[in-house]
Every structure is written in structure tokens, then in C-alpha cells.
Amino acid sequence: MTRRVRLLLRSAAETEALGAWLGARLRPGELLALIGELGAGKTALARGVARGLRVEDPGAVASPTYLLVVEHEGPVPMIHVDAYLAEKTRAFLADGGLAWLDERRGVAVVEWADRIAEYLPPRTLTVRLGPRPDGGEGRSAELSAEQGFDWLDGLVEAAGMGWS
Numbered sequence: 001m002t003r004r005v006r007l008l009l010r011s012a013a014e015t016e017a018l019g020a021w022l023g024a025r026l027r028p029g030e031l032l033a034l035i036g037e038l039g040a041g042k043t044a045l046a047r048g049v050a051r052g053l054r055v056e057d058p059g060a061v062a063s064p065t066y067l068l069v070v071e072h073e074g075p076v077p078m079i080h081v082d083a084y085l086a087e088k089t090r091a092f093l094a095d096g097g098l099a100w101l102d103e104r105r106g107v108a109v110v111e112w113a114d115r116i117a118e119y120l121p122p123r124t125l126t127v128r129l130g131p132r133p134d135g136g137e138g139r140s141a142e143l144s145a146e147q148g149f150d151w152l153d154g155l156v157e158a159a160g161m162g163w164s
């Protein structure tokens with residue numbers, strides 16, 4: 001069953017709050033695919049996920065471009081992948097990176113995930129970030145998953161209640 005949720009994120013703080021809400025629910029081995037242009041808020045969302053996962057230093061989450069992969073240690077590590085340089089990321093994944101990711105039992109958060117779509121597992125939670133449809137401040141977010149992630153059903157209510 002495909003799940004799809006659309007939200008309005010009125011500020012960077014709300015983008016992070018969504019990330020934290022997701023991070024508190026993602027399980028080891030799961031993958032969060034982030035899609036959106038430069039400045040869409042992918043890294044802000046990733047920082048929130050790090051907070052939700054309770055990694056040791058969520059403030060250290062930054063755009064990892066040119067590093068490809070950064071691991072943030074914690075009870076469940078967050079593996080932050082930047083696929084902007086898709087050829088390099090593909091080479092890494094094909095050359096043992098996928099197996100390494102799997103062994104870490106962390107939560108993988110992939111920026112520019114659409115560039116490595118063929119490597120995403122069927123059980124992926126995707127977040128598309130974009131401008132607000134009305135052109136105002138903030139961002140729109142569309143979350144979708146083709147299987148699993150049944151807790152997404154509680155997202156709209158959580159957002160309405162201030163992310164509790």
C-alpha cells in the first residue's frame with residue numbers, strides 16, 4: 001500500500017521538527033531519500049533526523065558534498081549520503097558501499113536520492129522538498145512510501161499538534 005502525505009513547512013524550524021519526528025521513528029537499516037533542488041532544505045531535514053535519532057552531535061550535520069558519506073555516531077548511527085556527484089556515489093555503492101551501509105545497521109539519509117534511484121531499496125521513505133505552491137515563505141514537503149512506514153498515518157496529526 002502506497003502512503004503519501006503532503007505538508008507545509010513554514011520555517012526551517014518546522015523542517016527540522018519534521019526530521020526529528022521521522023528520526024524518532026526510523027529503524028536501523030531503513031533509508032530516507034531526500035529529493036529537492038539546492039536550498040530546498042534537505043540538510044536541515046537531515047539535521048532534524050539526527051536529533052530524532054539522538055546521535056551524539058546533531059549540530060555537526062552539514063551538506064556532505066565532496067565527502068559522499070559521513071557517519072554520525074549514536075545509539076543508531078545516521079549515515080548521511082550526498083549523491084549530488086552521482087557518478088562517485090554510484091562507484092562507492094557498487095564497490096562495497098552498499099554492503100558497508102547494510103552492516104552499519106544505521107539509518108541512511110540520502111540527499112539528491114533521485115540521482116541514484118536504481119540503488120534505493122523498495123522499502124524507502126521518500127521526502128520531496130520544494131517551494132510553496134503559493135510562492136510564499138517556507139517549503140512544501142511530500143512524503144511517500146510504497147511499502148511499510150505505517151506510522152506515516154500519524155504525521156498530519158502530529159504536525160497539527162506541534163510535532164508532539
Ligand SMILES: Nc1ncnc2c1ncn2[C@@H]1O[C@H](COP(=O)(O)OP(=O)(O)O)[C@@H](O)[C@H]1O
Nearest residue numbers: 009011012015038039040041042043044138139
Ligand atoms: N521550511 C523552510 N522555510 C524556510 N526556510 C527553510 C525551510 N527549510 C529550510 N530552510 C532554509 O533553507 C536554506 C537551505 O537549506 P538546506 O537544508 O541547506 O538545503 P539543501 O540541503 O536542500 O541544499 C537554509 O537556510 C535553511 O535554514
Ligand SMILES: [Mg+2]
Nearest residue numbers: 042043063111
Ligand atoms: Mg544539502
